[in-house]
Amino acid sequence: MATGRDKYARQSLGGSLQARIKQARVLMVGAGGIGCELLKNLVLTGFGEIHIVDLDTIDLSNLNRQFLFRNEHIKKPKALVAKESAGRFNPNVHIEAYHDNIKDDKFNVAWFKTFGIVFNALDNLEARRHVNKMCLGADVPLIESGTTGFLGQVQAIRKGKSQCYDCTPKDAPKSFPVCTIRSTPTQPIHCIVWAKSYLFTEIFGTSEDDAPELDHSEDSENQKEIGNLRKESQALKRIRETMGSAEFPRLVFDKVFKEDIDRLRSMEDMWKNKTPPVALDYDALSQEALGVGSAVAQKDQLEWTPAENFAVFLDSIRRLSDRLEETRVNVDTRNSPPILTFDKDDVDTLDFVAASANLRSTVFGIDRRSKFDIKQMAGNIIPAIATTNAMTASLCVLQSFKVLREELSKAKMVFLAPNGTERRLTTEALSPPNPECAVCSVAQTTLEVDISRATLNDLVEGLLRLQLGYGEEFSVNMDNMILYDPEEDINLSKTFTELGLKNDSSIVIIDDADEDAKVNLVLNISAKELAKDDKPIHLPDRIRIPAKPVKAKLAAPDTNGHKRPFVNGVSKGSSNGATNGVLNGSRKRTADEAGLETELIKKKGKVAAAPDDNADDDIVLVEDSSNGAIFIDDD
Ligand SMILES: Nc1ncnc2c1ncn2[C@@H]1O[C@H](COP(=O)(O)OP(=O)(O)OP(=O)(O)O)[C@@H](O)[C@H]1O
Numbered sequence: 342m343a344t345g346r347d348k349y350a351r352q353s354l355g356g357s358l359q360a361r362i363k364q365a366r367v368l369m370v371g372a373g374g375i376g377c378e379l380l381k382n383l384v385l386t387g388f389g390e391i392h393i394v395d396l397d398t399i400d401l402s403n404l405n406r407q408f409l410f411r412n413e414h415i416k417k418p419k420a421l422v423a424k425e426s427a428g429r430f431n432p433n434v435h436i437e438a439y440h441d442n443i444k445d446d447k448f449n450v451a452w453f454k455t456f457g458i459v460f461n462a463l464d465n466l467e468a469r470r471h472v473n474k475m476c477l478g479a480d481v482p483l484i485e486s487g488t489t490g491f492l493g494q495v496q497a498i499r500k501g502k503s504q505c506y507d508c509t510p511k512d513a514p515k516s517f518p519v520c521t522i523r524s525t526p527t528q529p530i531h532c533i534v535w536a537k538s539y540l541f542t543e544i545f546g547t548s549e550d551d552a553p554e555l556d557h558s559e560d561s562e563n564q565k566e567i568g569n570l571r572k573e574s575q576a577l578k579r580i581r582e583t584m585g586s587a588e589f590p591r592l593v594f595d596k597v598f599k600e601d602i603d604r605l606r607s608m609e610d611m612w613k614n615k616t617p618p619v620a621l622d623y624d625a626l627s628q629e630a631l632g633v634g635s636a637v638a639q640k641d642q643l644e645w646t647p648a649e650n651f652a653v654f655l656d657s658i659r660r661l662s663d664r665l666e667e668t669r670v671n672v673d674t675r676n677s678p679p680i681l682t683f684d685k686d687d688v689d690t691l692d693f694v695a696a697s698a699n700l701r702s703t704v705f706g707i708d709r710r711s712k713f714d715i716k717q718m719a720g721n722i723i724p725a726i727a728t729t730n731a732m733t734a735s736l737c738v739l740q741s742f743k744v745l746r747e748e749l750s751k752a753k754m755v756f757l758a759p760n761g762t763e764r765r766l767t768t769e770a771l772s773p774p775n776p777e778c779a780v781c782s783v784a785q786t787t788l789e790v791d792i793s794r795a796t797l798n799d800l801v802e803g804l805l806r807l808q809l810g811y812g813e814e815f816s817v818n819m820d821n822m823i824l825y826d827p828e829e830d831i832n833l834s835k836t837f838t839e840l841g842l843k844n845d846s847s848i849v850i851i852d853d854a855d856e857d858a859k860v861n862l863v864l865n866i867s868a869k870e871l872a873k874d875d876k877p878i879h880l881p882d883r884i885r886i887p888a889k890p891v892k893a894k895l896a897a898p899d900t901n902g903h904k905r906p907f908v909n910g911v912s913k914g915s916s917n918g919a920t921n922g923v924l925n926g927s928r929k930r931t932a933d934e935a936g937l938e939t940e941l942i943k944k945k946g947k948v949a950a951a952p953d954d955n956a957d958d959d960i961v962l963v964e965d966s967s968n969g970a971i972f973i974d975d976d
């Protein structure tokens with residue numbers, strides 16, 4: 342018998358959609374700002390089985406908007422607590438939680454294939470791209486979403502039918518020329534980037550070259566200064582070796598706030614039109630800081646004096662050195678020395694970055710900032726807005742309805758914009774896949790291999806040439822390493838095991854034929870013992886490999902080496918190359934273009950028919966005498 346819960350869901354969604362939802366097995370990746378809202382929606386909508394993956398634990402700063410979490414949950418895994426809290430909303434839903442990184446090997450293509458739909462509720466490019474790739478490999482629809490402040494975006498992705506996450510470039514995080522950061526800062530942000538990406542990483546982390554905030558494109562114009570800067574970093578590295586000694590904090594201080602500054606100041610040309618920097622004096626500041634206690638670091642809304650910053654600098658550098666020393670003693674880090682990474686929520690690292698940034702600002706006559714402000718800037722935080730997350734999460738569910746009904750043509754890209762723009766909500770039709778996309782414009786399939794028996798020759802001759810019709814010119818690649826090409830045939834007699842290919846490894850076949858070359862082929866290996874008298878390689882599914890688009894020269898689908906621009910999932914370039922009006926305000930859509938107004942009027946005129954199990958899913962308006970009308974946009 343239908344429960345009350347089922348009855349209302351049926352009335353508002355229609356019988357067949359409600360049934361599909363109830364049977365659906367869905368995956369939600371990320372249980373943060375969007376994830377908490379989304380999980381609540383999925384549970385209340387009655388999705389039958391929901392799997393949640395999140396690698397993180399709950400932090401105090403999450404509680405204001407991640408409403409499934411409470412004070413007593415701090416430090417507990419998000420996925421598990423989200424399951425507990427949301428499970429109580431609807432006991433009929435089965436929830437599984439994994440406190441894990443979605444990139445972990447166990448979440449392989451076969452595992453993704455067990456889901457009817459996947460929802461991304463992530464906060465970083467890398468993980469989003471990974472899930473995108475897995476969903477393409479498993480041929481499972483993905484609902485991708487992201488928010489930044491008041492901006493939100495939802496996109497349904499279906500292999501071969503719509504653009505994938507990587508079909509359009511993503512916006513770059515802001516970066517600064519090295520010289521601005523290292524020699525001529527003029528704004529607080531320059532000093533914050535210096536403290537976080539240079540000083541902190543040189544002393545406690547790995548080298549500065551890895552920092553995405555540093556733009557090396559102007560290096561060649563400033564070769565002499567770049568050479569000097571390199572020497573400065575090397576000297577700092579030598580000081581790093583004295584970490585733990587009593588003089589270590591002073592050595593660092595004198596190096597970066599005195600010697601380096603004196604050297605810069607001596608380059609008179611640099612300061613013709615600018616105020617030259619003034620070095621700081623350790624002894625003088627020590628005197629001034631005598632009365633400053635370590636409690637000053639807790640006054641995070643106040644702008645600290647130079648002496649206060651000095652006190653926090655000394656205190657935090659000691660705390661961090663002690664931590665690193667402890668790791669060195671207690672953890673077996675083999676050949677790589679232990680390092681620390683900056684995290685805005687790690688108070689020791691934030692104190693160090695805030696104090697160092699402010700001391701540098703003092704040197705260059707730049708305004709100092711409170712620790713609170715620096716936390717926002719260093720963490721690149723645009724405040725997360727609970728309402729944007731809630732709206733975005735609900736749009737994800739509405740889009741998933743179209744996917745579940747197999748009406749992808751009705752699915753839309755949906756954009757949320759700040760108040761004050763012409764429309765808070767706009768939609769755009771999904772675009773077809775970009776034929777030049779190196780991630781989705783590839784053919785993919787599973788390859789069953791008896792890895793101890795099959796040789797590379799079985800793959801090259803038996804499968805690729807004989808069965809799939811490849812010509813002479815192609816290469817077989819693994820992790821951007823060539824296993825075979827016409828000039829590289831020494832591996833042919835080696836088995837898959839000898840080549841390091843195992844279950845869940847992927848290989849990429851790149852066709853280099855002059856004419857009618859095939860798109861790249863990704864083969865996901867499923868290691869299996871196959872009967873001795875059968876071939877050791879077997880393609881379980883039929884596959885057609887289309888030709889490469891004529892213009893495009895496709896790269897291997899592995900995008901690891903590319904730094905794609907990105908801002909928390911909200912892409913700026915729209916599908917067809919035209920910019921989207923909502924995100925940059927340059928193009929406003931008319932109601933007609935958006936196709937919303939007339940649809941809305943049409944639908945508001947409709948009154949719900951009494952739904953039965955066979956009813957068409959188009960019911961959009963339900964009158965409920967106690968609560969008013971519920972309107973579900975079915976556009
Ligand atoms: N590779 C990954 N595997 C699993 N979960 C991930 C992965 N990358 C990110 N996440 C999770 O995605 C969620 C994104 O949520 P959100 O954007 O609200 O970030 P947050 O860390 O909770 O908040 P904030 O960054 O604003 O402090 C986080 O809970 C994070 O742990």
Ligand SMILES: [Zn+2]
Pocket residue numbers: 504505506507508509774775778779780781782
């Ligand atoms: Zn694509």
